[in-house]
Amino acid sequence: MNQKESLSRYWKDKKVLITGGVGMIGSYLTELVVQAGAKVSAADNLERGELQFIKPIVKEVQFHKVDLRDAENCKRVVKKQDVVLNLAAKVTGIEYNRTHQKEMFEANMLLQQNMIHAAAHAGVGRFLQVSTACIYPHDALVPTPESEGLRGAPEPTNGGYGWAKRMGERLAEYYTKETDMACVIVRPFNAYGPRDNFDQEKSHVIPALIKKIKDGLDPVPVWGSGDQKRVFVHCRDIARAMMLVTEKAPPADAVNIGHDQMITIKTLFETLCRVLSKHPKPFFDTSMPEGYPERAASVEKLRRITGFVPETSLEDGVREIIEWYERRGKQKRK
Numbered sequence: 212m213n214q215k216e217s218l219s220r221y222w223k224d225k226k227v228l229i230t231g232g233v234g235m236i237g238s239y240l241t242e243l244v245v246q247a248g249a250k251v252s253a254a255d256n257l258e259r260g261e262l263q264f265i266k267p268i269v270k271e272v273q274f275h276k277v278d279l280r281d282a283e284n285c286k287r288v289v290k291k292q293d294v295v296l297n298l299a300a301k302v303t304g305i306e307y308n309r310t311h312q313k314e315m316f317e318a319n320m321l322l323q324q325n326m327i328h329a330a331a332h333a334g335v336g337r338f339l340q341v342s343t344a345c346i347y348p349h350d351a352l353v354p355t356p357e358s359e360g361l362r363g364a365p366e367p368t369n370g371g372y373g374w375a376k377r378m379g380e381r382l383a384e385y386y387t388k389e390t391d392m393a394c395v396i397v398r399p400f401n402a403y404g405p406r407d408n409f410d411q412e413k414s415h416v417i418p419a420l421i422k423k424i425k426d427g428l429d430p431v432p433v434w435g436s437g438d439q440k441r442v443f444v445h446c447r448d449i450a451r452a453m454m455l456v457t458e459k460a461p462p463a464d465a466v467n468i469g470h471d472q473m474i475t476i477k478t479l480f481e482t483l484c485r486v487l488s489k490h491p492k493p494f495f496d497t498s499m500p501e502g503y504p505e506r507a508a509s510v511e512k513l514r515r516i517t518g519f520v521p522e523t524s525l526e527d528g529v530r531e532i533i534e535w536y537e538r539r540g541k542q543k544r545k
Contacts, residue, residue, distance in 0.1 A: 221458045223248035228289055229325060230254045230279055231298035232272070235406045236399070238264035240296060245271050247454070254279060254299070258501055264406050280321040281482075285329035291493045293296035296339040296457065297323070303413040305434070305502055312371030319375035327382050331390045339385040339391055339457045342465060344400040344506060345373040348421045353440075354471040354509040359466075360398070368500045384463040393462040397453055400469030400508045404446035404528060405535035416476065417443065419531060420483055429491035435501025437477035437493065442507045444469050445523035469508030470521055476501075479525075486529050503511035 227244050228404045231237040237260060245251050252273040253265070262269055272406075277284040279299045289295060289439045300319035308315055310379070332340050347355055348363030352510025360380070365373025383394035411419060416434075423431045452468040460466050480493050513519055523531075 217444040221247075222454070225249045225293045226291060227294045228251070228252045228254065228292045229296045229298065230288075230322075231260065231300060233257070233260035233262055233264050233274070233294075235259065235404065236449050237298040237447045239404075239447045240298065240453055241265050241272060242268055243450050243454060244296075249294075250287065252292070254284075259302070259408055261406075279326055280318065280536075282325040282329065285341070286333070288330045289326070289333045289335065289422055292333065292335050292456065294329070294337045294339075295313070295326065295335050296341075296453065297326050297330075298341050299326065300341065301372075304415050304419065304491065305500055305511055307413045308372050309340070309368040309500055314337060315371035316375045319372060320378060323375070323379035323382060327339045327379075327386055327394070330337065330387050331392045331492060331507070336402070337393055337422075337457060338394045339453060340394050340396045341453070342376045342378055342380050342396055342398045343373065344469070344508065345369040345466070346377045346380070346398065347373075347503075347506075349503060351503075351506075352509075353473075353505040354507045355467070356509040357398070357467055357512060360465060366503055368502055380465060395456055395460045395463040397456050398465055398467050398508075399444065399449050399452075400467065400506065401441050401443045402446050402449050403443045403532065405532050406446070407532065409536065416441075416479070417483070417529070418536070420480060421487070421536060424487055424489055424538070427491075430494035431480070433476060433480055433493045433495050434499035435476065435495065436497055437495040438475055439501045439503065440473040440475050440505040440507070441479070442469050442471065442473055443479075443517065443525055444521055445528045448521040448523055451522075452513065452517065452519045455519050456513070456536065459516050462545055464529035466513050467510055468513060468519075469527040470510055471507045473505060473507045474525070482526060482529060483533075485503055486526065486533060
């Protein structure tokens with residue numbers, strides 16, 4: 212039995228609501244769930260997402276442009292759904308997270324609490340709560356097992372976001388115990404890919420560096436020492452893993468989505484320069500925050516439950532995001 216066959220049987224004809232359904236990860240998930248034969252609705256405020264991202268299948272999706280921080284909107288879009296995949300979130304880069312902790316906490320708490328409450332009261336059978344690797348403490352074991360999410364406080368630069376997502380996990384556990392709705396929890400690590408945000412104030416490290424290199428900066432400012440280590444997981448792979456976890460994972464048991472093949476930010480910069488055929492020097496700005504010294508997922512549980520292995524190499528994914536960024540630039544200039 213291959214993954215596609217398994218997913219098709221599970222999802223076929225189910226009514227599925229995907230919140231954040233035209234965002235960076237959500238748009239890939241919407242495409243895959245449609246392909247698996249589900250009847251899909253997508254809800255998004257279009258703050259970061261775009262209907263253009265799901266253009267090939269947009270006529271097969273019932274789309275709701277809504278602000279899900281409003282509880283009444285959540286009640287409206289969740290009616291008669293079998294499954295809810297809750298990707299709606301306020302997501303930004305490390306500097307915005309660090310300087311807007313209150314906003315990140317409040318927005319994400321509302322998006323989680325309103326949606327899970329509405330889903331349970333609407334009779335939804337299964338609910339995917341999307342958490343984050345940012346819930347882990349600064350000194351977490353690496354590769355990081357899910358048990359580390361029960362220890363210490365989230366890494367300080369992501370405190371508001373990390374604490375909100377921890378609380379979302381607790382809600383998912385309590386709703387599973389006290390209602391008829393089964394909630395499953397995923398913790399994605401360092402998503403990247405086309406459809407990301409290139410706004411320098413709110414972007415993640417890969418789009419931020421691509422834009423700086425493409426803009427001709429030399430030297431290129433890189434936050435931190437460059438020695439901090441990360442794994443990067445393509446959004447398409449994360450979407451596939453979310454479907455498998457939703458189908459197969461036991462309720463209220465958090466599952467990492469990622470891998471354990473770390474690279475340094477210095478190596479990432481060199482990879483981007485090689486793919487772009489540009490040769491600027493980096494300036495590693497140690498006055499700026501660099502977050503976790505190392506971050507990589509233990510994926511033993513993910514592989515045991517689902518058999519999932521990411522398919523997209525970093526270099527292939529980087530080429531894809533650069534090509535997408537260049538196409539977007541040409542379209543905007545027309």
